[in-house]
Amino acid sequence: MNFSIKLRLYREIAGYSAKELADLVGIKYTTYLNYENAGTEPRYEILRKLADTLHVSVDELIGAENTEDKLQRYYKKLKKLGFFVMPTKDVEGKSNIFIEDRDECAHTMPPHDFLSIMDKVESSAELINSEYTVYHSAFMEYENIIGKEFEDWLKSDDSKEAQEIRDSMKDKFPDFYNRLMQSNAEPPERKKHKE
Known part of the structure; x- marks a missing residue:
């Protein structure tokens, strides 16, 4: 266009x-x-x-x-939050946005006012900080799950690879190794292979 x-x-x-x-x-x-x-x-x-x-x-x-894509993105966002959002026309045929919140409080405004409000909210420090907190928590939860899986594998696997990692950790990061190994199970003893 x-x-x-x-x-x-x-x-x-x-x-x-x-x-x-x-x-x-x-x-x-x-x-x-x-x-x-x-x-x-x-x-x-x-x-x-x-x-x-x-x-x-x-x-x-x-x-x-x-x-138009921006308006649709904002409509979807508000709908996810529980708002009813619908584009309308006033008696003169001008575009408006009708918005009703969960408490059934209704608002009607021209699209440029709607975009202005949404842009300000989207860029507000309060929203950015709360979204950061939600995303940070989600990423930390993911890391905790992956970290726990690795920790469980490291403690319970008796493969040569796991033992080499344990030995390396013990040599290079003894405090971390000790804290890691103190929780729950002890690592398996290294299997000695006959040569």
Whole structure:
């Protein structure tokens, strides 16, 4: 999708007329129409203002990221959290997002306001920290499971490979080796092979 098409799409999603968007960005209406209809591309400063006003990234506006996908991702995220989310139209035909939470408290807002709120929440330190904690816990649990499996194997396997690892640990990391071996079972004795 080219820039002109994306610009019109995001303007319509945001609920602005071409004239309103031109005024908000501080450019002439005819200049804006050239961007949307004639394929003229703006200078970066204007591109940045357009993106900010439409609550999308410059990448989205020039085609590197898709706002429709972003909206769908946010809808799915909210639905997983127990919200009812549905795109709607108001009496004038402008796009809106209807949101109802678990307590049946309903909200209706234009897509650009919805995206702005979701972007702020997504980038909030509180959410990032809580997500970090959840992911960190999941990774630690995985490591604990894998570590326990390795520990159990190391303590119970009587293969030459396991004994070599135990001997190496005992020589290089005696404190760690002692703590490891003090829990539960003792390692098997090394089998002596007849030569």
